Amino acid sequence: MKKILMWALGILVAACILIQLKRPDQTNPPVNPAAVYTAHLSVPDDVKAIIGRACNDCHSNETTWPWYSNVAPVSWLVAGDVEQGRRHLNFSEWGTYKKARMIKKLSEIEGEVTDNSMPLQKYVKMHPEAALSDADRDRLSKWAIEEGNKLGLKQ
Numbered sequence: 001m002k003k004i005l006m007w008a009l010g011i012l013v014a015a016c017i018l019i020q021l022k023r024p025d026q027t028n029p030p031v032n033p034a035a036v037y038t039a040h041l042s043v044p045d046d047v048k049a050i051i052g053r054a055c056n057d058c059h060s061n062e063t064t065w066p067w068y069s070n071v072a073p074v075s076w077l078v079a080g081d082v083e084q085g086r087r088h089l090n091f092s093e094w095g096t097y098k099k100a101r102m103i104k105k106l107s108e109i110e111g112e113v114t115d116n117s118m119p120l121q122k123y124v125k126m127h128p129e130a131a132l133s134d135a136d137r138d139r140l141s142k143w144a145i146e147e148g149n150k151l152g153l154k155q
């Protein structure tokens with residue numbers, strides 16, 4: 001019995017080591033200053049600060065990768081969220097969006113922030129500084145609508 005347990009433990013340890021070999025892509029693509037959202041929208045400092053602490057890790061090319069993002073299988077999950085997040089909305093590549101997409105994204109930001117869907121809860125658990133107060137949510141959603149209106153968003 002003891003032998004079987006030792007074997008099982010050995011296999012478990014080996015598996016934990018082996019999965020580390022599969023390293024997800026954790027690079028930050030280069031940032032073109034002309035494409036960053038602040039170059040295209042009017043972004044007051046407080047709004048920029050909220051986006052910086054609560055959204056940028058997943059929705060920009062300026063991700064700060066935490067230490068645990070080097071440890072599989074967590075690394076795969078983190079990299080997956082960042083990849084998905086960037087694909088849906090990338091503040092670093094805002095300038096590459098067509099006007100209709102900009103309007104849609106601003107309206108989605110308002111929706112996600114108002115109904116508490118963003119930032120993702122699991123992220124806030126690991127990054128308490130990313131938690132948004134009601135006032136932060138209100139500020140961010142009003143800003144998104146304001147900017148959307150300037151571009152022609154109809155409500």
Ligand code: HEC
Nearest residue numbers: 054055057058081084085088089108109112118119120123
């Ligand atoms: C931990 C990573 C993470 C953080 C932090 C995060 N998001 Fe997201 N976001 C995602 C992922 C993944 C998706 C795509 C899948 C989904 O909708 O759940 C997404 C999707 C979105 C979308 C697009 C929804 C759609 O319908 O296409 C918007 C808008 C958005 N996020 C806004 C924000 C805002 C604003 C913040 C900051 C307040 C934020 N997110 C913080 C990961 C994140």
